[in-house]
Amino acid sequence: MGNRPFFITWQSQDSDHFFQYEKANGATFILKDGKKIMDLSSISYHAAFGSNNPEIIKAIAKQSVRFSVSNPKAMFSLKDEVSFELLEHLKKKTGKILYTVSGAESVENALKLARYTTKKKIILARERSYHGASLGALSVTGDWRNKAHATPKDWTVRIPEPSEPNAIEKTRAIIKKVGPDKIAAFCLETITGGNGVIIASKEWWQGIQKICDEYGILLILDEVVCGFGRTGKNFGFHHYPIKPDMVCMAKAITGGHIPFGAVWVSEKISKTFDHEVFSFGLTNYAHPLGLAATKKVLQILERPKFKQHLKALEIVFKKYMKSFAKFQCVKEVRQVGLLAAVELKEKDDYFFKLLKKEIFVSQIGNSFIFCPAYILSPKQLELGLKKFESLLMEIEHEFKGIQKRNRSA
Known part of the structure; x- marks a missing residue:
């Protein structure tokens, strides 16, 4: 894997943490296998208006x-x-x-x-x-x-x-x-x-x-x-x-x-x-x-209409962040506007599990960093956050299992 003629940043060159990018539009990028991935982090927190705006x-x-x-x-x-x-x-x-x-x-x-x-x-x-x-x-x-x-x-x-x-x-x-x-x-x-x-x-x-x-x-x-x-x-x-x-x-x-x-x-x-x-x-x-x-x-x-749109997105975003904070596996949720971190109590690598859910969320340590594109509709944002919620449910199940085993040990 490390024999490419270019570097992949912030990781060892033999790492498998990459995806085969084919094209992108709005807040979605499409992989070579045809899978559509909703980006909930605006790539590196910069594609606020989506790709190809x-x-x-x-x-x-x-x-x-x-x-x-x-x-x-x-x-x-x-x-x-x-x-x-x-x-x-x-x-x-x-x-x-x-x-x-x-x-x-x-x-x-x-x-x-x-x-x-x-x-x-x-x-x-x-x-x-x-x-x-x-x-x-x-x-x-x-x-x-x-x-x-x-x-x-x-x-x-x-x-x-x-x-x-x-x-x-x-x-x-x-x-x-x-x-x-x-x-x-x-x-x-x-x-x-x-x-x-x-x-x-x-x-x-x-x-x-x-x-x-x-x-x-x-x-x-x-x-x-x-x-x-x-x-x-x-x-x-x-x-x-x-x-x-x-x-x-x-x-x-x-x-x-x-x-x-x-x-x-x-x-x-x-x-x-x-x-x-x-x-x-x-x-x-x-x-x-x-x-x-x-x-x-x-x-x-x-634009006044765009400002109203951002407020509508924030209502959905805030609702789900409050919901995520109730999970036992979550240590803390920090949110302001359309920027948030969901910090887990235990660290693990969820890169491929996220892609399997057809979403991308930046993970730094044991925190997921949400920075969604402004061009998402409230319904699209809700769909993406529901997919992340399903991952949290899986993490929650594993977390409770570990706790139960630790108590009985």
């Missing part, structure tokens, strides 16, 4: 006729329009947009900006987090993917998880020990995505904001997964009373149709470069096809 494809095609590649220094109306529309979607009146081609690059550039403008090196990050696979983004990532690589760990200091007792007080103690004069920024997922949909309390975020204000520490928010309507609001940080200095975006920004990303940079930081060279850039900076896709995504998200 006709509106997004049309917008990309239309722009490609005009020009499909541009110079990073080129000025054109689409770049202006999308930048202003992004500011509006962020509910920000000032600041600038730095364009990238991925979430990792968005985080990477935010870290560079924080260190450049503060002249400090240390970044505060959470133990349970994922920010991307490039070296800088990986250095603030807090899971097994970091441990496998020689990242600049001396520049990252871990803070307690929001659920820990006295987390804010412990964070303050860490800052005092490290020295606030050495700390450039916090880099935090507003709502943790692939690492378990960890939803911090408003009180925790208020505590983080207070620390930032008190010590002059920048706040970088990673909204790569939880942005663009995923949590029931435009962005995850709109749930909280916080004032980020930078917001990292990618994934649903184009619905995955074009690799693309962006960083919103506050006026406080962006003004640094009014008379100073902005030594940041990418070959495909503000790629016109990415901009065209983003413009269409923002248009779709602003």
Whole structure:
């Protein structure tokens, strides 16, 4: 199995965890054997508008006729329009947009900006987090993917998880020990995505904001997964009373149709470069096809009927997540908007069992991460969740059997 001329990411090359992909449409992909699989995780949490979305494809095609590649220094109306529309979607009146081609690059550039403008090196990050696979983004990532690589760990200091007792007080103690004069920024997922949909309390975020204000520490928010309507609001940080200095975006920004990303940079930081060279850039900076896709995504998200549709999906989603939480084999269910984690008490591999049920759900450790496409109808979503429920029933049966054997042993 390991003799392919390409790598399969995040697994050993002799693993059988792959599927023979034939084609895809909407929230369904079709395997070579003809089996149709409903995707309940939007591939890698980015295909929020499904595969082959006709509106997004049309917008990309239309722009490609005009020009499909541009110079990073080129000025054109689409770049202006999308930048202003992004500011509006962020509910920000000032600041600038730095364009990238991925979430990792968005985080990477935010870290560079924080260190450049503060002249400090240390970044505060959470133990349970994922920010991307490039070296800088990986250095603030807090899971097994970091441990496998020689990242600049001396520049990252871990803070307690929001659920820990006295987390804010412990964070303050860490800052005092490290020295606030050495700390450039916090880099935090507003709502943790692939690492378990960890939803911090408003009180925790208020505590983080207070620390930032008190010590002059920048706040970088990673909204790569939880942005663009995923949590029931435009962005995850709109749930909280916080004032980020930078917001990292990618994934649903184009619905995955074009690799693309962006960083919103506050006026406080962006003004640094009014008379100073902005030594940041990418070959495909503000790629016109990415901009065209983003413009269409923002248009779709602003439609009143589409907003009503998302609310209807959330009603179904929330109902089933509450139901899943009642299973004895389930440790916890965490849900906000159309993002949820179903965490099991026992870890096992359900990759093939899910495919047998004709659904795909991302499994990280003992958690299933749900991030369904917005283009599903409520009935389609319910059908997919019922299929997952049937798997949970099987897991429940096995779990109760193990418990019974343990009691009688």
